[in-house]
Amino acid sequence: MxxxxxxxxxxxxxxxxxxxxxxxxxxxxxxxxxxxxxxxxxxxxxxxxxxxxxxxxxxxxxxxxxxxxxxxxxxxxxxxxxxxxxxxxxxxxxxxxxxxxxxxxxxxxxxxxxxxxxxxxxxxxxYRHGPLLETLRDWIRDDKLGSPLIYRLGIFDEVWDPQGNPEHYERISRTMERGSPSIHDGAHMADFLNFLTGSAVADVQSFGLRTRSEFPSSNYDVSVIRFENGDIAKVEIGWFMPRFPAGEFEVVGPRGIAIFDRTAQTVQLKSETTTQTVKLEEEYFExxxxxxxxxxxxxxxxxxxxxxxTKEGIASLALTKAIEKSIQER
Ligand SMILES: NC(=O)c1ccc[n+]([C@@H]2O[C@H](COP(=O)([O-])OP(=O)(O)OC[C@H]3O[C@@H](n4cnc5c(N)ncnc54)[C@H](O)[C@@H]3O)[C@@H](O)[C@H]2O)c1
Missing domain, CATH: 3.40.50.720 (NAD(P)-binding Rossmann-like Domain)
Incomplete structure (x- = not known):
């Protein structure tokens, strides 16, 4: 060894x-x-x-x-x-x-x-590492869903709880001074999209909602991203709400849908004729x-x-900065 x-x-x-x-x-x-x-x-x-x-x-x-x-x-x-x-x-x-x-x-x-x-x-x-995302990428590459595809992503990981968890409140507030959730959690989302579509971004339309005036940036961003290969992604990334919807990660195409369920630790392919499920046995984050x-x-x-x-890091940042620019232009 x-x-x-x-x-x-x-x-x-x-x-x-x-x-x-x-x-x-x-x-x-x-x-x-x-x-x-x-x-x-x-x-x-x-x-x-x-x-x-x-x-x-x-x-x-x-x-x-x-x-x-x-x-x-x-x-x-x-x-x-x-x-x-x-x-x-x-x-x-x-x-x-x-x-x-x-x-x-x-x-x-x-x-x-x-x-x-x-x-x-x-x-x-x-979170690009491991069998779940690799299976999803293979299904897309093997044309199991057809094309073009619609990606539906929602990431809602930072709950508003300033009294219960002041240290978390401080950390996330400091982070928002350097950009909205799209720059930070959005880095993962942008990497997923770059990894899965393999296509350049054609156009980004984003909207940011600031739910409290003291927040230094928007805390709930909604984006629609169009790729050169015709795929479209709808992405919501929210922070600092007391209650959130469940996160989502689905890819819809003319031949079926693939669902990535982080909680169940599965990816599932549902086509017109078959249903296929891959489950991760080890704890997801670990x-x-x-x-x-x-x-x-x-x-x-x-x-x-x-x-x-760095190539993938720059590609992810380029997409999240395009989201930031679109939000700021409104
Ligand atoms: N991959 C993931 O799933 C994931 C999850 C959470 C956070 N992150 C990323 O990890 C990074 C850190 O996030 P965190 O939540 O742990 O933040 P944190 O604020 O809890 O920790 C950052 C640490 O860096 C230290 N630090 C700051 N400047 C320093 C310097 N010049 N020299 C030495 N230490 C210094 C701080 O004292 C602090 O202990 C961020 O970029 C965040 O986006 C990634």
């Missing part, structure tokens, strides 16, 4: 604690060599819990360590690109959280740093984060192109 890849993690907040650190700990292929957070106490407490030798609030200390092979970056997206560029120039491969930046100019600088350094970036489009990490490690070891990489 190969030596474990030595990983440093920067940004020990919610997603690092709930998903990345458990995935890293569970992988026999990595060892966690260092933890960094602007809040040193947070990094130090986690270093004790995960038995990590170095805890620091200074990311350069982590990047200066030649024994560290790669970095997982879980900071807010307005901080992430600067850390990604520094990591690449320090000779580390990077798995960075989505979106890779909040503007395209900065995202292009990350791509340039990747090209000039010879090290690579994988973007944390976690599975996606495990496969994401496995792919990162495999690409480091083989030198193959990191996928989803």
């Amino acid at each position: 190969n030596n474990p890849i030595r990983i440093g993690l920067i940004g020990c907040g919610d997603i690092a604690v709930t998903r990345h650190l458990p995935a890293l700990q569970a992988s026999p292929q990595v060892s966690i060599a260092a933890l960094c957070d602007a809040d040193l106490d947070r990094a130090s407490q986690l270093a004790v819990q995960y038995e990590v030798a170095l805890a620091t609030s200074d990311y350069t200390q982590l990047l200066d360590d030649p024994s560290i092979d790669a970095v997982v970056i879980c900071t807010p997206p307005w901080v992430t690109p600067h850390l990604t560029i520094a990591s690449l120039h320090a000779g580390k491969h990077v798995l960075c959280e989505k979106p890779m930046a909040v503007d395209l100019e900065t995202a292009m600088k990350v791509r340039e740093a990747e090209q000039s350094s010879g090290y690579q970036v994988q973007i944390g489009f976690t 599975s996606c984060f495990r496969i994401q990490l496995d792919k990162f490690i495999r690409s480091i070891r083989t030198g193959e192109r990191f996928v989803p990489g």
Whole structure:
């Protein structure tokens, strides 16, 4: 067996604690060599819990360590690109959280740093990984639904509960100062669409609703996206409502419908003649984060192109920025 890849993690907040650190700990292929957070106490407490030798609030200390092979970056997206560029120039491969930046100019600088350094970036489009989305893509490629297709997506993950969960309220409010939910959760949605349609975007029409005047951006966005191959997507992404409709993810075509049900952990194809269901047995989030990490490690070891990489990160951001522009023009 190969030596474990030595990983440093920067940004020990919610997603690092709930998903990345458990995935890293569970992988026999990595060892966690260092933890960094602007809040040193947070990094130090986690270093004790995960038995990590170095805890620091200074990311350069982590990047200066030649024994560290790669970095997982879980900071807010307005901080992430600067850390990604520094990591690449320090000779580390990077798995960075989505979106890779909040503007395209900065995202292009990350791509340039990747090209000039010879090290690579994988973007944390976690939910494209695994058998459910791959099955859905195969059904579409194999023309099981016919064409053109209508994608119906709804993502409603951040419930309004400022009293019950003030820390969450602060985090999401800070995030909305850097763009509406379409820029943030929309990064996953845009990646799904780019992954599934394989077609360029032709036109975007979006509307944003701001349900409280103190919100720095719209908190409920509705978009209609037209693709060059004739597909259409209708996307709703909402934050900070007390109650939400169930999320949706359906693809409708002239030959049938495919339904991705995150709660049931299934994708189902219903055509005129057959019904086919694929069910994921492993817990959905755990599975996606495990496969994401496995792919990162495999690409480091083989030198193959990191996928989803900066190309996919920029494609996703280009779509969500087009949504933002359309909202602002109204
Ligand atoms: N893939 C997914 O499913 C998923 C889910 C949630 C969040 N995210 C993404 O993960 C990122 C982080 O989100 P979160 O919810 O964990 O945020 P968070 O605010 O809980 O955590 C961010 C952490 O980064 C630290 N930090 C900020 N600047 C730093 C710096 N310069 N050096 C070191 N540490 C620094 C903060 O102290 C904080 O602990 C965001 O980009 C978000 O979009 C992805």
